[in-house]
Amino acid sequence: MxxxxxxxxxxxxxxxxxxxxxxxxxxxxxxxxxxxxxxxxxxxxxxxxxxxxxxxxxxxxxxxxQLDLESFPIIDSSTAESFLRSRRSIRCYKEAQVPQQTLLKLVNIARFAPTASNTQGLSYIIIKNKKILQQAANIVVEWMEYQLKNSPSPHWSFSRHVKNYREAGEDSILRNAPHIILATSTKDFKNGIKNTISAFSYLELFATTLGLGSCWAGLFEMCAFSDYKPLLELLQIPDNKVITGAVMVGYPKYKYRKIVDRNPLEVEFID
CATH class of the missing domain: 3.30.70.20 (Alpha-Beta Plaits)
Known part of the structure; x- marks a missing residue:
């Protein structure tokens, strides 16, 4: 054809x-x-x-x-700026579960993100089981403890996270989020992490329109990217696949009343 x-x-x-x-x-x-x-x-x-x-x-x-695009751009620049700057990384969540259809709607938007040469190549795992999330956090702490004992240069924050977890029962790994969304790709797919960054950027921005908060699970990712077997076995990741990203998702516990500010812009032009 x-x-x-x-x-x-x-x-x-x-x-x-x-x-x-x-x-x-x-x-x-x-x-x-x-x-x-x-x-x-x-x-x-x-x-x-x-x-x-x-x-x-x-x-x-x-x-x-193909769906018709009636007008472009969809929103004006002022509205877009306010929308983008209103998004924050959420690390305090309500205990309430997010309905499955809402989670599917959230993940579905990720597949529309631009990817390298439109390779896409990602699939997703949505973890809803609280016990599995708790086990995952504990496994990441055990991995950090191993790194502290055996790595010549463990990450500077590991000792603090381990101490908070072991002595105070504080989960600074997954922040007691009710859900974690994982992106995965095949092991031989070279654009997996790059494409995930783009896809999860879409997901995190869209989350705010659903009343949801999100935050990259950086410590979890570090453990997963090291191919730590206990974590991969817990999550039943197939041998031919790898985790390429992880995001915490849930309803924000608190409401923020100011938009995000950052460091001053640094830019130069080459004419």
Whole structure:
């Protein structure tokens, strides 16, 4: 089957589809676009989305699956800035569970994030079981204790987290979050972590619209990235897969009344 089909009666031969193709798949002739390098297609859908007359179809990104974009941009810059700056890393959560459909809605948005050459390649695990979360936190503490004893340069914060956990029962690993969302990829997928950063950025920003808070589980990730067997076995990660990221999710316990500030902008132009 051909990669693209073109409605000759509506195609205006403007060449936009060929111009926006990032991998040189399309070229133009007297009849309109043709696929000269179909194997190069990265399934981005640009050719279908840019066509002013909806004349081109692509079997990898079918026109029937494309939703119309009535106007762009969707929101003005002032609203967008307020939205982006209102998001904070949440480390204090209510005990309430997030409904499964809400969690699915949250994770679903992550798959629309841009990825390297549109490789995507991620799957997700949503942990809802409180006992498993507690076991995971304990395993990460045990891993940190091992690092403190055996690593020549353990992370500076490990001793503090271990002490808080062992002496005060404070979970600064997973922050008593009701849910953890893991991203995974196959071991041979080189863009796993990079794509996860992009996907989880979408997820974390979208979370605020659902009334949810989130925070990267950095200590958990450090343990997972070291392929610590007890953690991988607890989470039943298949041998051919790796964890590429982890985010805590739940309803924020507290309400913040100021937007985020950061260090002053540092930038230079090269003319």
């Amino acid at each position: 051909e990669l693209i089909t073109v409605n000759q009666s509506t195609c205006v031969k403007c060449g936009l589809c060929s111009n926006v193709c990032p991998s040189g798949v399309l070229s133009m002739n007297e009849n309109g676009p043709i696929a000269i390098h179909p194997d190069n297609c990265i399934t981005c859908g640009h050719c279908v989305a840019v066509c002013p007359s909806s004349s081109i179809d692509n079997i990898k990104t079918p026109l029937s699956n």
